[in-house]
Amino acid sequence: MTESRGLVLIVEDERHISDVQRLYLTREGFGVHVEADGAAGLAAARRMHPVAIVLDIGLPGMDGIAFCRALRDAGDWTPVLLVTARGEEADRILGLELGADDYLTKPFSPRELVARVKTVLRRAAGPPGAPPGSTGRLSVDPVSRTVRRDGEPVELTATEFNLLSHLLRHTGQVFTREQLLAQVWGYPGYRDTRMVDVFVSQVRAKLGDASPIRTVRGVGYSATAPGP
CATH class of the missing domain: 1.10.10.10 (Winged helix-like DNA-binding domain superfamily/Winged helix DNA-binding domain)
Known part of the structure; x- marks a missing residue:
């Protein structure tokens, strides 16, 4: 059995998208939990402590921007990968300014999603070599x-x-x-x-x-x- 890479939380209200994301991340050895709205996703993040969060901006109720703001305001620096529509550039920039680590624009390849998740986790682990004290x-x-x-x-x-x-x-x-x-x-x-x-x-x-x-x-x- 392949050792788990950790739990990824997906917050996405479109079931067909989250199903594909779950499939590809699971294949790569990640545990996956899915929530369909922002408030439930935020509660899951606080309860489950995932290694990374794949967060759609256009969520019902609490949207991805409010989610990211609440997460960072609480001192939670779990890596966040935003998922945005093409017309959401302003929201995408705002999400980065609020502390998101990266973003993907729909439509995207599920393989690219997996690669981006792996990359934000490598960045969270830190680059080789020590910076000045x-x-x-x-x-x-x-x-x-x-x-x-x-x-x-x-x-x-x-x-x-x-x-x-x-x-x-x-x-x-x-x-x-x-x-x-x-x-x-x-x-x-x-x-x-x-x-x-x-x-x-x-x-x-x-x-x-x-x-x-x-x-x-x-x-x-x-x-x-x-x-x-």
Whole structure:
């Protein structure tokens, strides 16, 4: 028997979609639990502590945006993969700003869904190599995956932490958005570079003027070298 990869919670109100998602994730060794509305899904997340959540935005009752906000406000940083319709770009960006880790746009291949779930779990486990213990006013702990600014804890999602850590491990090096998508997200050749900008913005907002991330106009992003 294949060892379980952990429980994935699917929150999706379209039965034919959730059935396919369940089938493919189960084949890959994941346990799967499905809920059809946001409130029940949120209760299940709190009760079952899944390793990842596949979350549709267009849910009855509590939609995916409210779900994500409630989850993060409660300090739950379980990786969330948003599922959106093509016309929901604004909601998709808002979901990322609220702490979602990734998204898929309908229609999508169930194999891509499985690949994305595996990828967000790898990111949650952390990249190889340890980031600096401190840089200027920041303290970064690679073991607990925590960040402190001036001694105060800063809550970062797994993806935000990995982005910051990657840039800090290569201070002074400039990365294009495409390079960051390949090296942090694990999506070589992915075209939607807007996601990088959203996550950089989120990290900067949380770190304030202690953020080491700098924009290199016309190229991408870099991190400044550690200061005193």
